[in-house]
Amino acid sequence: MKILVCIKQVPDMESKFKVDGAGTWYDTGDLAWRMNEYDEYGVEQAVRLKEQVGEGDITVLCIGSDKVKETMKKALAMGCDRGLHVSDDDVSAREPLQIASVIAGFAKDKGFDVIFTGMQSQDRGSGQVGVLTAEILAMPSITTIVDFAYDGGTVTAKRELEGGIKAIVKVAVPALFTCQLGLNKPRYPTLPNIMKAKKKELLSVPVADLLEADARQQTVKLYFPEKKGGGLVLEGDAPDLAAQLVQILKEKTTVLS
C-alpha cells in the first residue's frame, strides 16, 4: 500500500503576530514553527493505516524553505518512511491551486492508494488544497473526516458537517481524505524513532520542477479585525425588545436554531 501525507509548517498559534511590510501576510520573523494541527491527524492516520495493513510505504510531502525539514522530521519520527521536500522559499505567496498543482505534479505517477491532507491550514485556512489536488488527480476526495476505517480496498469515512451532523461515506481507493479534529489522537514520536528518523530518506526537489499552475487568485490584504465599539443598545418597549433580541440571537449566534 502506498500512502502520501501532505503537511504544512505553520507558526505556533500562541505567537504574537504582526502584519508584514507588504500587508499581505504575517511577518515570519521571530516565530516558533510546528506542524499544522490538522496535518498531524493525517500523519497519525497514515501510520495507523500502515500498521493495520501490516505493510506499506508512507511518503510525507511538505513545501517550503529548508526550515520545514524540521517539521518533516517529526512526521518521519511518527512513522512516515520517507520525505519529499519541495524547496520553495516563496511558499506563502502561492495560492491553493498552485500548492495543489505541486502536490499533484509529484503524486501523479506514483500510484498512491490513499492521500491524507489536513482539512485546512491554521494560517491561511482556505480548506481547498486537498480537494483541488484530488480533482487534478481525478481522484475522489472526502473532506473533514472524523473517522476512517479501511477494509480490503474500501474506506468507510465519517464526515463532520454543520451543526454537528455526521455523514458516512464509502469509497474505493485510490482516494484523498482531508482530516478534521477528532479523527485521532496523534502519537508522541518516541525517542528511538526520533533517532531513527535521521536515517530515513528526505529528498529535496525545487518547486519549479513541479509547479505548473499560474496563480488565479492573490491575497490583496491581510489585517487584524478592527476593534469595534462596546455593545449594541436596543430601543423600544419590552415585547419589541424581546423580538429584536431573539432575531439577533438567531442570526448572529448559534444559541437558538
Place this chain on the structure above:
Amino acid sequence: MKFELSEEQSLIRETVRDFAETEIGPSAAERDEEERFDRELMFDSLAELGLTGIVFPEEYGGAGADYISYAIAVEELSRVCASTGVTLSAHLSLGANPIYLFGTEEQKQQFLTPLATGEKMGAFGLTEPAAGSDAGSTKTTAVRDGDDWILNGTKIFITNAGEAETYLVLARTDKEAQKHHGISAFIVSKETDGFSFGKKEKKLGIRSSPTMEIVFENCRIPGTNLLGAEGEGFRVAMKTLDGGRIGIASQALGIAQGALDQAVAYAKERKQFDRPITAFQGVSFQLADMATQIEASRLLVYSAAYKASAGLPYSQASAMAKLMASETAMKVTTQAVQILGGYGYTREFPVERMMRDAKITEIYEGTSEIQRLVIGNSLTR
C-alpha cells in the same frame, strides 16, 4: 563550536515539552498536595516515549541518544513537574548508569536492559543517617557467606524507594579498611528476603516523588550481584554521582525555566498604577537577571553533557553545572514568587511549589558545599 541544538535534539525538546504540558502538568499541583506518586503517569509513560533508557545503546534497550538529549528531557519534564524530572534522573543516572559503567555483560543483560526499557525502575542507596556528605562513613555492611553476601544496615532519603525494583546499594565489605576504602557496590532486587522499607519522608518539596528509608536485615544476595570489584564501591558511587549531577542540574534548570515563564507571563498581564508591571524596570531588570542566570546555567549543563557523551572527563563540569543551576533555581523561584506577589504565595499559582521544589536541588546528589569541594580540589590538586 556549534551553539545550536541538532534537529534530533530540537525534536526531542518539542516532543517532551508537548508531552509534559499535556500529560504531566495538569496533575502536578494535585499530586504535590496529596504527596502521591503515579507510576503509570510519571514512569511508564516515560518508558513508552523511550526516555527511561535514553542514553544507553539500543542493544540494551536504550534509545542511543546523547547526554544533551537527556538533559533536555529532564529539563522539560521538570519545567512542569520537578517530581517527574527527579524520578527519571534518579532511575537513569543513579540506578541504571552504574550498571552500564561497571557491570559485566551478564549483569547488563539481567539488570540494565529492563531498566532501560522501563520495565523496571531503578534507585540508589548511598546515604545513611550518619553518612551524607561524608559518604565514606558508610556503616551498612556486606559480609561474605559462601558465594553470597549478607547485607545489614539502613539507607535513608532514597528517591524512588518502594516503587523501584532494582537498587544500587553501597556497603562496607572490609571493616579494617579506612573510610572510603573497603566499600563495595551491590545490585539488590526489591523482593529479596531481608530487604524492607522504612518510613516515607514528609518533605518540603518534590512531594510527588517517594523518598523512603530502606532497611537490610540479614539480606542475602547472590555473589553475582557485586557490581565492579570488591572495594571499588566508592569509585562506583563517585562516578555515578558525576552523571547524576547532570540530571539534577537539568532538573534545577527546568524548575528555574518554568518559574521564569510563569513570572514573565504574569508580569505582562498584571496591571498596577495603570500599566503592566513589566513597564517598571524594578521588575524587568529582575526578569533580565533571572533569564541571564538561567542561560548561563544551561550552557554549563550542556557543556558537562557534551563532555559526558564525548567520553571526556566531566567531574568538574558536572559539579559546576549542578552548583550553578541549583543556586539559580532557588534564586529564580524565590524571585518568581516575589513577582507574583500575594498570588504567588498561594497554591493557586505554581510558583510556590517551584520554590519548594528548588531547594532540594542545592542539597541532594552532593550539597552545594560538596560541589565547591569537588571544583576546588580539581583546581588546586
